[in-house]
Amino acid sequence: MQKYALIIDNERCWGCKTCEVACKQENGKPNGVKLIRVKEDGFRAGGNGLDFVFEVNVCRHCEEPACMEACPEEAIVKREDGIVILHEERCSGCQLCIDACPYDAISLDPQSGVAQKCNLCYQRVDSGLLPACADNVCLAHCIYFGGPEEIREKIRKGI
């Protein structure tokens, strides 16, 4: 069974936020709902004193998703290929998944009243296309989609 993962190399992210807008173009989420988000508060201590890094926050498609456990409606499922999908039509808006997620990667759409998260563009993946954010939009080429082993190999080779 093909396994899928989305891996983002934060050290190479330039903070341009193209991934955020590519996601909007594909998934059309309303103002305020971001399935992928570039965080700008990444100051940290570094070799020369202060260092700064962008951190891209997106659903980790966890091995054992806490959100899935928390959802009373069984609206969140993990597929065999690793993609964790939140089925909006089954969501009651109880927000337990939002509380359960350790990564702050789920948000409530204030308009529809249901939870939203990255479903790894499964509608594209199932048609043989790449997720919108991983479709070579990133100028740093730091968003990887594919099999976890294959991605590790790519990062190791530096491509």
Added chain:
Amino acid sequence: MHKFSYSNVKREMEVYGYDSVVKSHCRMCHGGCGVYVYVKDGKAVKIAGDPDCPINHGTVCSKGIASIQLAYHPDRLTYPVRRVGAKGSGKWERISWDEALDTISEKILDYKKSFGAESIVMGYGTGRENEGVIYRFANLLGTPNVLTAGHFCYGPRIATTIITCGSNPIVDYENHPKCIMVWGNNLVISNPDCYKGEPFSVSLDAGAKLIAVDPRLTRIAARADIWLQLRPGSDTALALGMLNVIVNEKLYDRQFVENHVHGWEPFVERVNEYPLEKVEKITWVSKEKIRNAARLFATTKPAAIQWGVAIEQQINCADNNRALLALMGITGNIDAKGGQVLFSAPKIRNVSQFGAHKMLPREQAAKRLGGDRFRLAGNFAIINPKCVWDAILEEKPYPVKMLFFISSNPLMTRANARAVYQALQKVDFMVVSDFFLTPTAQLADIVLPAATWLEMDYIGDFWKRHGYILPRRKVIQVGECRSDHEMLNDLAHRVGQGQYWWDTFEGGLDYILEPMGITWKDFKKMDYIRGEVKYQKYKEKGFSTPTGKFELYSTLLEKWGYDPLPCFREPPESPYSTPELYKEYPYILITGRRLPGFFHTENRQVPWLRELHRDPVVEIHPETAKREGIEEGDWVVIESPRGKVRQRAKFFPGMDQRIISAEHAWWFPEKKDPGHGWDESNINILTNNSYDNCDPAMGATHVRTLLCKIYRE
């Protein structure tokens, strides 16, 4: 070449049921990326990068993707309008294109007859690739006055590089420089003229050493091997300090210096006036760091300097550029593979020829506003904005009666915005061509609906120096919008220039391409054309300068009465030049850091882009904020001797505590008043446009550093 993963276009079409896909060339900024535009039911519905494009290798940016939201924006102006109330009243009526262009042409001919063609000032902002047609129209009309951002953006790069080495040397990322010095530039966000961030990023991943010169800790600075955190506005001193090291440690390219430079001895004398002890005091950068950076840059081959607009919007504009050119030159990196290359354009009619500069009569050129004052600018057909405002307000040296701004919002982008407002209020007649009724357009008499890049055929990047041209293919039509090229082609016929123009602007595209023996219809079928790539052309032909050499000592600047060697001038407002003022305004304000999604004043009404950045943000060091009683997220007042504006405080520890960093070009399209809050957060309310605040040769207004105070609202 790296191999990157991307979706198959054919599959994309099948899955989403798109009707067609058009390869085109984006112009949401000056990056100029190759894109695919997917079309369904006659509408553009998706933008993706073109993996085969040599500029962007398939990557895009937030602006490019959001082009569709711009094109179909509900507030977009889609037909010509005439103002029916007082200026700024927001009262407009729809008129036809014929009525609009007939009215404009009557006014042009009247003013030309009564006050001379020079009383009509044409203008553009950063330029939506309409530079060539605007200059062509102005020159054929006989006005020497085209007001652009050219006095402090890109124009200085062109002017200083031409007088020094014949053309603008572009970093050869394709051949991966081994050392890149990024000087006051955040190209991964801004994709500046002739560049896109992607090839830089790839070169860095390929192992290039990185030196960053920036007062702020950008991500580029954070990744740098050496970060030179200079005092804002001290760039020339820093560059001269590095040159001092390179000259005295004999790290320069001797062969190049012996055979190809002009003015070595006086140049050495000049750099010896900048020992590191002195430079450290001026720049706040330690001697050791300057020395290490100079050594790294001079001894790593090939090396390149990535520069941009920040060093140009200063009183040292021309000398900043010239000092960096000296660094490129004496280290032997000019026209070197993997260094900075004087790329040749394809053999077309270039933007200068197309601009018909030779058709402007000499006696008219002599009337160029500020031509005597800013002689480097004047020789490159560039003018300083204050010269125009003065001519309107004081009618000196002659009255300016008409402004015709095409893709320009000077009320937001030029220094001393209140003076700009006065001039726009007073001017007899003003026409604006733009996408929206911007704050500037609200003061116009007639506003024309301009086409976006999705709505035009054009030869993309033909004004650039990277050596490529790429076809921009029309995909959609929105309302009655017309490209600025088609509009001026039409207007030209109505003012008697018809013989120099064409039935439709496709004729203009054919004219540009003619020397290559192809037409637009041929070019439209191509992906791109690249000029011949040759390195070190100077070894055979010399440099295209008066001496044929790389002019460290500029014979042209000397002829025009300026210091032929670069020197450092203290910023007009600073802790050292105005210590008394510094007591009252105790912070150095830097302005205009680049934001993803916006291009100067553009895109604040585009939902996907505004969502990236809702409010104008002023960065303040947490310690400074504590001292001033400011909390994160507070609306604060930033005040200079010229005025005050409000922005929201964000804590930013990555800069000196004495520095405040504010954003530029903010207006609020969502505000109902016709001015859309143009003076609330507009940083140019604070900037100074006086002539002694400008580069003496280039007329660049020093808007990047000034003194301010900051307090809670």
